[in-house]
Amino acid sequence: xxxxxxxxxxxxxxxxxxxxxxxxxxxxxxxxxxxxxxxxxxxxxxxxxxxxxxxxxxxxxxxxxxxxxxxxxxxxxxxxxxxxxxxxxxxxxxxxxxxxxxxxxxxxxxxxxxxxxxxxxxxxxxxxxxxxxxxxxxxxxxxxxxxxxxxxxxxxxxxxxxxxxxxxxxxxxxxxxxxxxxxxxxxxxxxxxxxxxxxxxxxxxxxxxxxxxxxxxxxxxxxxxxxxxxxxxxxxxxxxxxxxxxxxxxxxxxxxxxxxxxxxxxxxxxxxxxxxxxxxxxxxxxxxxxxxxxxxxxxxxxxxxxxxxxxxxxxxxxxxxxxxxxxxxxxxxxxxxxxxxxxxxxxxxxxxxxxxxxxxxxxxxxxxxxxxxxxxxxxxxxxxxxxxxxxxxxxxxxxxxxxxxxxxxxxxxxxxxxx
Amino acid sequence: xxxxxxxxxxxxxxxxxxxxxxxxxxxxxxxxxxxxxxxxxxxxxxxxxxxxxxxxxxxxxxxxxxxxxxxxxxxxxxxxxxxxxxxxxxxxxxxxxxxxxxxxxxxxxxxxxxxxxxxxxxxxxxxxxxxxxxxxxxxxxxxxxxxxxxxxxxxxxxxxxxxxxxxxxxxxxxxxxxxxxxxxxxxxxxxxxxxxxxxxxxxxxxxxxxxxxxxxxxxxxxxxxxxxxxxxxxxxxxxxxxxxxxxxxxxxxxxxxxxxxxxxxxxxxxxxxxxxxxxxxxxxxxxxxxxxxxxxxxxxxxxxxxxx
Numbered sequence: 001x002x003x004x005x006x007x008x009x010x011x012x013x014x015x016x017x018x019x020x021x022x023x024x025x026x027x028x029x030x031x032x033x034x035x036x037x038x039x040x041x042x043x044x045x046x047x048x049x050x051x052x053x054x055x056x057x058x059x060x061x062x063x064x065x066x067x068x069x070x071x072x073x074x075x076x077x078x079x080x081x082x083x084x085x086x087x088x089x090x091x092x093x094x095x096x097x098x099x100x101x102x103x104x105x106x107x108x109x110x111x112x113x114x115x116x117x118x119x120x121x122x123x124x125x126x127x128x129x130x131x132x133x134x135x136x137x138x139x140x141x142x143x144x145x146x147x148x149x150x151x152x153x154x155x156x157x158x159x160x161x162x163x164x165x166x167x168x169x170x171x172x173x174x175x176x177x178x179x180x181x182x183x184x185x186x187x188x189x190x191x192x193x194x195x196x197x198x199x200x201x202x203x204x205x206x207x208x209x210x211x212x213x214x215x216x217x218x219x220x221x222x223x224x225x226x227x228x229x230x231x232x233x234x235x236x237x238x239x240x241x242x243x244x245x246x247x248x249x250x251x252x253x254x255x256x257x258x259x260x261x262x263x264x265x266x267x268x269x270x271x272x273x274x275x276x277x278x279x280x281x282x283x284x285x286x287x288x289x290x291x292x293x294x295x296x297x298x299x300x301x302x303x304x305x306x307x308x309x310x311x312x313x314x315x316x317x318x319x320x321x322x323x324x325x326x327x328x329x330x331x332x333x334x335x336x337x338x339x340x341x342x343x344x345x346x347x348x349x350x351x352x353x354x355x356x357x358x359x360x361x362x363x364x365x366x367x368x369x370x371x372x373x374x375x376x377x378x379x380x381x382x383x384x385x386x387x388x389x390x391x392x393x394x395x396x397x398x399x400x401x402x403x404x405x406x407x408x409x410x411x412x413x414x415x416x417x418x419x
Numbered sequence: 420x421x422x423x424x425x426x427x428x429x430x431x432x433x434x435x436x437x438x439x440x441x442x443x444x445x446x447x448x449x450x451x452x453x454x455x456x457x458x459x460x461x462x463x464x465x466x467x468x469x470x471x472x473x474x475x476x477x478x479x480x481x482x483x484x485x486x487x488x489x490x491x492x493x494x495x496x497x498x499x500x501x502x503x504x505x506x507x508x509x510x511x512x513x514x515x516x517x518x519x520x521x522x523x524x525x526x527x528x529x530x531x532x533x534x535x536x537x538x539x540x541x542x543x544x545x546x547x548x549x550x551x552x553x554x555x556x557x558x559x560x561x562x563x564x565x566x567x568x569x570x571x572x573x574x575x576x577x578x579x580x581x582x583x584x585x586x587x588x589x590x591x592x593x594x595x596x597x598x599x600x601x602x603x604x605x606x607x608x609x610x611x612x613x614x615x616x617x618x619x620x621x622x623x624x625x626x627x628x629x630x631x632x633x634x635x636x637x638x639x640x641x642x643x644x645x646x647x648x649x650x651x652x653x654x655x656x657x658x659x660x661x662x663x664x665x666x667x668x669x670x671x672x673x674x675x676x677x678x679x680x681x682x683x684x685x686x687x688x689x690x691x692x693x694x695x696x697x698x699x700x701x702x703x704x705x706x707x708x709x710x711x712x713x714x715x716x717x718x719x720x721x722x723x724x725x726x727x
Contacts, residue, residue, distance in 0.1 A: 065544060067654040069552035198699045227698035230658045232649040233446065235439030235579070236693035236701075242572075243432050256658050259554065259650030267576035267648075268435075269566035289554025289650050293564070397556075 038094025044353045050123040051354050056095040058083065058341070059102060059118035061129030061139070066106025067255070072131045074285055074334035075153050076101070077324045079128045082341035085319070092345045093354070100124060108138040115139045119146040125354045126151065128340045131333070133157060133201055140165065149356050151340030154333050155280070155302060157204035158413040163360045166343060167383045169336040170303050172205045173415045175280055178388035179301025180212050182403050183248055187276050190219045193246035195237060195253060198226035202252035205280060208418045209250060215417070222246050227253070232260040238268045249277040258286055262294045272297035283331025284397060292397040304335040304373040305391045305399040316372040329397065335372050342368055343378065383411030431572040440690035442579035445586035446648070447682035450659050451666040452593055453638035455678040458667055460610050461630055463521055464532040467539035468663055469656025471635045474512060475505030475642030476651040477550060480557045487558070495560040505643035506636040513635025517628045525627070539656070546653040554652035563647065578647040585644055589637060594675060596633070606630050610673070669709050671719030680720050685709065
């Protein structure tokens with residue numbers, strides 16, 4: 001500090017200087033507000049959410065620890081990437097998104113408790129989160145009671161719809177029916193063997209698949225088997241598959257069991273290049289653990305594969321790898337999680353408000369043209385219109401796109417004739 | 420359900436189902452041997468058993484990566500070295516844990532349950548921090564994949580045969596160490612009467628440490644072998660812990676022979692039932708049978724005869 005200033009502080013000049021300093025915070029705020037021309041906070045936030053003139057707070061609620069961390073890590077990464085990209089573009093209504101991340105710890109009551117904390121204490125404008133249906137079911141009453149907004153990324157069994165949830169993954173009929181139609185037509189498949197983990201999603205999905213096979217495709221289900229979550233021994237069921245010789249093995253085995261199932265299938269001499277296998281539960285994430293050599297040749301039916309060849313995906317995949325490392329892979333749910341923050345931003349901008357009621361009302365009809373899976377649109381029932389695709393697993397752990405529906409498939413969470 | 424199939428088909432399925440049962444049997448024995456030593460001989464309820472197994476699995480994964488990068492020519496044989504390293508790593512961690520934690524709790528066996536449960540959570544989070552939350556895929560040499568074609572329709576999984584041979588070898592090894600070696604005699608002496616064993620000059624602390632290390636080391640080898648049939652992730656150990664305790668408790672805690680008999684009866688019941696009904700139902704019935712027998716025989720199948 002120079003002598004001159006020192007004198008100044010002692011002189012009448014001091015008062016002027018202090019006045020100038022008092023104005024400093026206001027000056028630093030000026031460029032941002034004038035640049036984005038953000039609307040006044042009082043106008044866009046009438047319900048007391050955590051929205052300031054420069055920031056809006058959003059919650060991320062996934063399991064970073066516990067058994068589900070395997071799956072949910074990808075979703076956390078995708079949501080952070082989307083939020084960073086949105087912030088780089090100037091944020092939402094001129095406000096940067098601030099993240100509060102909570103850990104559901106693979107425990108459903110913890111999910112509910114953390115959701116309540118995010119809504120009541122932190123007053124977040126939206127929550128990106130949940131993965132398993134169990135965690136979503138635990139969080140749903142909290143979202144409805146405290147009027148929050150949840151963006152839920154996982155493909156799931158359907159039979160649910162809420163004003164307070166946007167389902168960015170596919171519901172069961174969207175995911176399954178197109179795949180079954182394709183394999184019946186392409187492989188002339190008539191007999192199916194179902195094997196799944198024993199909980200609500202595989203059971204509901206297989207119920208839908210069975211009705212479709214029997215009533216629409218006029219085929220036959222020659223076996224339907226469930227194994228407890230975490231089972232690692234599948235030799236008996238593999239023998240049953242060998243005995244019944246189905247045209248298609250249809251699987252929704254999840255978690256660590258998945259790895260055991262495919263390793264033992266291969267060890268038992270079932271060659272997936274000859275035996276058709278259609279899975280709705282294996283994404284690129286799971287193949288990391290299973291090993292490409294154990295599952296190469298299997299078909300998977302979902303809406304997104306990392307290898308999709310479209311301009312959006314070609315910018316999305318490198319951006320994801322740049323942020324999270326060259327070796328990370330991107331599965332269906334990870335992509336669906338990436339859609340959450342973007343759909344929320346578009347809805348907020350259409351509604352011109354952060355208020356949850358206005359967002360819920362403005363959501364139907366929201367289009368996102370930048371989705372890595374291609375164009376998506378929100379349906380009146382808060383699910384997404386999306387294409388269904390069939391991919392074939394390759395040795396390197398990626399899927400090769402074999403088939404995609406010509407049009408977007410309508411989400412139908414309460415399918416008639418399938419319940 | 421068999422009306423539609425030919426005799427030949429059925430015959431080969433029964434042969435393969437027999438093998439499936441034997442493979443399950445070897446898996447159970449391999450899982451339970453380490454715990455049978457720790458729980459059976461030392462009375463420590465080691466809830467972190469699964470995590471010691473997964474340490475072995477991660478060591479195998481690292482070894483396979485090393486061989487792929489630096490010694491691709493020897494990749495076909497890396498698995499044997501990986502199993503030895505898994506034994507050393509898990510055994511060393513086991514001895515460390517015994518020194519830091521377990522030795523203070525010998526007089527409070529129920530507290531070991533809580534302490535090792537906490538240890539298992541810490542190890543899981545450590546694996547997650549070091550290796551990442553996602554599962555890793557352990558690449559196996561080509562000769563260990565696929566199956567042996569015995570006849571046109573009978574195929575025996577190679578990895579199953581490998582696990583069976585390994586189980587037999589390790590069981591013989593453990594039986595020799597525990598029942599025929601001088602050190603095994605010391606272990607059994609300490610188990611029967613710690614104070615008297617100390618009085619006749621056995622270094623009980625050292626015996627405890629090595630016994631615990633041996634049990635953990637065998638868990639590591641089991642984990643290494645299970646990379647062939649299961650997943651390797653931070654929480655994969657949890658998949659094994661229930662079955663492991665089931666086998667050890669059902670067999671009668673202090674008896675190696677009991678562990679083997681119990682693994683055999685549980686695995687055969689389960690794999691037979693699995694063939695005739697769905698997997699979940701088979702598990703339920705197996706557990707019911709185990710609970711029923713334990714109600715009649717709380718000490719398990721084989722129990723040491725002790726004077727009450």
